[in-house]
Every structure is written in structure tokens, then in C-alpha cells.
Amino acid sequence: MTLFDPPAPLAERLRPRAVAEVVGQTHLLGPGKPLTRLLASGTLPSLILWGPPGVGKTTLARLLAGEIGAHFISLSAVTAGVKDVREAVTEAEGRRARGQKTVLFLDEIHRFNKAQQDALLPHVESGLLTLIGATTENPSFEVNPALRSRTRTLVLEALGEGEIRTLLERALSDARGLSGIEIEPGALNLLARLAGGDGRRALGTLEAAAVLANPVTKEAVTEAFGKHLPVMDKGSEDFYNLISALHKSVRGSHVDASLYWLARMLQGGADPLYVARRIVRIAAEDVGLADPQALRLAVAARDTAEFLGQPEGDLALAQAVVYLALAPKSNSVYTAWKRVTRAVQEGETLPVPLHLRNAPTELMKQQGYGKGYAYYFDDPAGSFAQAYLPGGAELGLYHPGSEGWEGRIQERWRKLKEAHGEAGEPSGDT
Structure with a gap:
């Protein structure tokens, strides 16, 4: 290094020289x-x-x-x-x-x-x-x-605030550091908190703040710290941890946490349309029929985010997240869909009963396609009396939840089950 070379950054100068000097x-x-x-x-x-x-x-x-x-x-x-x-x-x-x-x-x-x-x-x-x-x-x-x-x-774990303070105090007392610089206690605590467990960031901010004020004040720390938000690569663990935290916070009806994780993602550089798609999924998966308007609002928020772009479109996503967090929850359709897809993939293929089949030609009608079908608006009782699965099979797929709109339609669902449970198989069906 020559006389005109700049000194190494503070974090580099203060690297521990022995394992015993390692903090954390x-x-x-x-x-x-x-x-x-x-x-x-x-x-x-x-x-x-x-x-x-x-x-x-x-x-x-x-x-x-x-x-x-x-x-x-x-x-x-x-x-x-x-x-x-x-x-x-x-x-x-x-x-x-x-x-x-x-x-x-x-x-x-x-x-x-x-x-x-x-x-x-x-x-x-x-x-x-x-x-x-x-x-x-x-x-x-x-x-x-x-x-x-x-x-x-x-x-390796992020450094605790106490460990960050130890690093900062060492920087102010070590001959390799910033000897002669002082820091106000409130500024020290603020910097330890803002560093987020990152020792290098803490030391770099202290070095910048020391240029602005001596003793270092809270205002100097805030100015030197600037805007440090996590920049995420889609596919990184942090990215998926944050999207998971958002989803689970909305599902758990915690509004503040839902907003916080949304802001962390959007301010950290996540694709807002990816986040919007996840919000639409939450509406379908976790709110479901407990509030049928939720899915419409989520889709509208997604369209608004695309139309306005950032930062204006972020507000629409925030509105959707708050609505979904406050909404009653039901995963009854989600679980019913998982059951039925598993049944279709792993079970016997059930034939369509003859009376439910399409009969566009005379030959099909002669074979019994569509024969005996009871049109609901002409014959409500007959409509309920006919089978909609071969042999009157009952798969037991859907069970309404108790919250919101679904809770209010439970009695209708029960009566419909009873009515369909009386169904017999029309003659000629397979």
C-alpha cells in the first residue's frame, strides 16, 4: 500500500487474528x-x-x-x-x-x-x-x-444485538479501528438494531457515520445506514420463506404480519405479479366459499398491479391481503378437490349413467342415452330422485365449513344430501 492508497474498509481492518477474537x-x-x-x-x-x-x-x-x-x-x-x-x-x-x-x-x-x-x-x-x-x-x-x-x-447464525454492540465497541477502541471517535449510547443501540445481525454492515455504517458526526448521533447513523432491504432471487430460500410466511399469516388471520411479509417481499424486489398469483391462490385455497367475493377481489388486485405497476399497484395487493386476512376461512373446496383428484387418479373409472349422457343422434337415443333424465326446472322432485353417480355411489368429497357464507348454507347442503340420498337408479343405466 502506498501513501495515496485508501485504507482497507473497517470490517477488513478488524478481522479477528485468532479464533478467540471471533464474536458470535x-x-x-x-x-x-x-x-x-x-x-x-x-x-x-x-x-x-x-x-x-x-x-x-x-x-x-x-x-x-x-x-x-x-x-x-x-x-x-x-x-x-x-x-x-x-x-x-x-x-x-x-x-x-x-x-x-x-x-x-x-x-x-x-x-x-x-x-x-x-x-x-x-x-x-x-x-x-x-x-x-x-x-x-x-x-x-x-x-x-x-x-x-x-x-x-x-x-452460522446471525449476530445478536449484544454481539453487534461488542463489534462496534471494539471498532472504537482498537488501534486498527476508529480510535478517537465516540458514539452516543442511543446511536449505538440503534445501529446494533438496524444491522440485522450483519457485522460487516454494522461496521461499514459506523465508518460512514463517523465521517458525518463525532460523537456519532442517531441522526448520523440513520443517514449513513440509508436503505438496506433484502434483495431476493426467485428460487432462493429467503424468497420461499417469505412467501410461506405471507401465506401462513393470511391463513392465520394476522393482518399486521400479513402486511409486513408482503412489504418485505415487494420492497426486497420480488416480482409483484408472482406475489399477486400467490394472493389469488390464498383466496381460492384458504378463504374459498367462506367469502365468495375474496377470489374476485384477489383477481382484481392482480389485474390492478399489472395495470398500474409499482409502486401504485402495490396498494391493491395490500388491500387484497388485508381483506383475505380479515375474511372467514374455509378450505372445504380445496380438500374436496384433493380427494376427488386422488380418487380419479387411483380409483376405478366410473361410467357415466345413461340418463346423464349426451344424445345428439337418433342411434344414441335408441341405445338409451339421455333416457329418463329429469330436467330440474320441469321436474324438481324427479331431478333429486335420479342418480348422478353410477349405482347411486356416494364419494363424500365436499363438507362445508362453519365460517362465513359456507356456515350459512350448511342447512341447505344437509337437505340436498338427504334428498340425493333417496336417489334410485333409473332402469337401463349402467
């Missing part, structure tokens, strides 16, 4: 915990470190390599490829010949495709490379089963 992850590094036991044994297996941003995955990988005296090679799956892996293998072979182990750290390992991940397999299996992969995505979905079977997955 006590479930892995505390007395008797998994990593503590591994380091005490002097061995280090290949690992996948899975956790949110800013919790120390890269730092921990470096420190673990240092603890066993291994050479550390760092690659990012965002920019690296199979060629870089081959170069790391060649370097590792040379170091093994001199009696030194090699740890290959692969950041964002989920960015490697199947072929790239497969290129690691023989070298991990032979022990030439000790692989430490870091990922913010669920390895069950993003890392090949063959590679997962050769590694051990450790889950």
Missing part, C-alpha cells in the same frame, strides 16, 4: 462445541459454512486454516471457474510434496454449477484439498449431493 457463533466455538473439538484434535474436515451475510464465514475459514498450519487459497465462485480449481490443485500438490496441507476456501459456493462442483470431488475425496465452502443459500438445494456427502455442513 458460540454454538460452534464454545467449550466442547463442534469446531472447538475439531481444532483440539488437530484435524479439519471439509466444511460447508452456511449462514447469512456478515457473520464471519470468510474470517472463520482463514482462522481454521491457520489453526492447522495449512496454506490458504481463496476463490470466489462468482468469478472463478474450473481453470482456477485446477491451478489450486497444482499448487496443493506442490505443497503436499513439501509436507503442507492446503485449504481451498470457495466463497459463494452455490454459484458453482454441477460440473464445476464435480471438479472438486476427487481432490476433496483424496484429501489433497480441504474444502471450506461458504454460502448464504441452503446447501440442500444449492450444493450437489455428492459434494455434500464429502463435507460437513455447519450453520
Whole structure:
């Protein structure tokens, strides 16, 4: 670094120099915990470190390599490829010949495709490379089963507010940090809360706020923090966790939670039309006939969101979510449909009774198609008396719920069941 080079970011300058300096992850590094036991044994297996941003995955990988005296090679799956892996293998072979182990750290390992991940397999299996992969995505979905079977997955947790405060206080007292800068207690607590468990974000915000004010105030923290909202890739675990939370909150009739998860998705960059389709599904699946207007409102919200775009269209989705959360709930049609589709897929194919069949030709009429059919408006009693399933079969598929509109029509449904239960099979039916 020359006199004119800018200093490294605060988070980089304050990287722990020993495992004992790591803040957080006590479930892995505390007395008797998994990593503590591994380091005490002097061995280090290949690992996948899975956790949110800013919790120390890269730092921990470096420190673990240092603890066993291994050479550390760092690659990012965002920019690296199979060629870089081959170069790391060649370097590792040379170091093994001199009696030194090699740890290959692969950041964002989920960015490697199947072929790239497969290129690691023989070298991990032979022990030439000790692989430490870091990922913010669920390895069950993003890392090949063959590679997962050769590694051990450790889950890193978001830092608590107390742990974030420890990092910030260290930054203000450590010679590598911001010595000479002070922070108001309220500003410290605010920053610890806003950081959302991300240590790197907390330190970066503190560094920016220190330029704005000394001592650092709550106003400086707010200005430095700016707008930090999760940006989601469709297909990521966070994306599906949020859509699941939205759906379940609406189903549970919790209005505030429903609005919050909706805002998290839309402000985080989720496709509003995807969210709208899920809202339509909720109306059909969980509100159903308890409020027949719900589906119409959800479809209207979807059309409005498409017509207006963002941010105006988001209000229509919010209106639909509040309506659905407040609405009575029924999944009777949903469960009836699951039963009947299973019955059709797995059961015997039932023939259409002759009197219900279409008879557009004279030959069909001669064969008995449509014979004896009782038209409801001409013969209501006869209509109820005829069978609508062969042999008067009863499948027992639909059972109305007790909420809203469905609760009010239960008596009619009961009387209809009784009327149809008296049905006999007209002669000539099969």
C-alpha cells in the first residue's frame, strides 16, 4: 500500500487474528462445541459454512486454516471457474510434496454449477484439498449431493444485538479501528438494531457515520445506514420463506404480519405479479366459499398491479391481503378437490349413467342415452330422485365449513344430501 492508497474498509481492518477474537457463533466455538473439538484434535474436515451475510464465514475459514498450519487459497465462485480449481490443485500438490496441507476456501459456493462442483470431488475425496465452502443459500438445494456427502455442513447464525454492540465497541477502541471517535449510547443501540445481525454492515455504517458526526448521533447513523432491504432471487430460500410466511399469516388471520411479509417481499424486489398469483391462490385455497367475493377481489388486485405497476399497484395487493386476512376461512373446496383428484387418479373409472349422457343422434337415443333424465326446472322432485353417480355411489368429497357464507348454507347442503340420498337408479343405466 502506498501513501495515496485508501485504507482497507473497517470490517477488513478488524478481522479477528485468532479464533478467540471471533464474536458470535458460540454454538460452534464454545467449550466442547463442534469446531472447538475439531481444532483440539488437530484435524479439519471439509466444511460447508452456511449462514447469512456478515457473520464471519470468510474470517472463520482463514482462522481454521491457520489453526492447522495449512496454506490458504481463496476463490470466489462468482468469478472463478474450473481453470482456477485446477491451478489450486497444482499448487496443493506442490505443497503436499513439501509436507503442507492446503485449504481451498470457495466463497459463494452455490454459484458453482454441477460440473464445476464435480471438479472438486476427487481432490476433496483424496484429501489433497480441504474444502471450506461458504454460502448464504441452503446447501440442500444449492450444493450437489455428492459434494455434500464429502463435507460437513455447519450453520452460522446471525449476530445478536449484544454481539453487534461488542463489534462496534471494539471498532472504537482498537488501534486498527476508529480510535478517537465516540458514539452516543442511543446511536449505538440503534445501529446494533438496524444491522440485522450483519457485522460487516454494522461496521461499514459506523465508518460512514463517523465521517458525518463525532460523537456519532442517531441522526448520523440513520443517514449513513440509508436503505438496506433484502434483495431476493426467485428460487432462493429467503424468497420461499417469505412467501410461506405471507401465506401462513393470511391463513392465520394476522393482518399486521400479513402486511409486513408482503412489504418485505415487494420492497426486497420480488416480482409483484408472482406475489399477486400467490394472493389469488390464498383466496381460492384458504378463504374459498367462506367469502365468495375474496377470489374476485384477489383477481382484481392482480389485474390492478399489472395495470398500474409499482409502486401504485402495490396498494391493491395490500388491500387484497388485508381483506383475505380479515375474511372467514374455509378450505372445504380445496380438500374436496384433493380427494376427488386422488380418487380419479387411483380409483376405478366410473361410467357415466345413461340418463346423464349426451344424445345428439337418433342411434344414441335408441341405445338409451339421455333416457329418463329429469330436467330440474320441469321436474324438481324427479331431478333429486335420479342418480348422478353410477349405482347411486356416494364419494363424500365436499363438507362445508362453519365460517362465513359456507356456515350459512350448511342447512341447505344437509337437505340436498338427504334428498340425493333417496336417489334410485333409473332402469337401463349402467
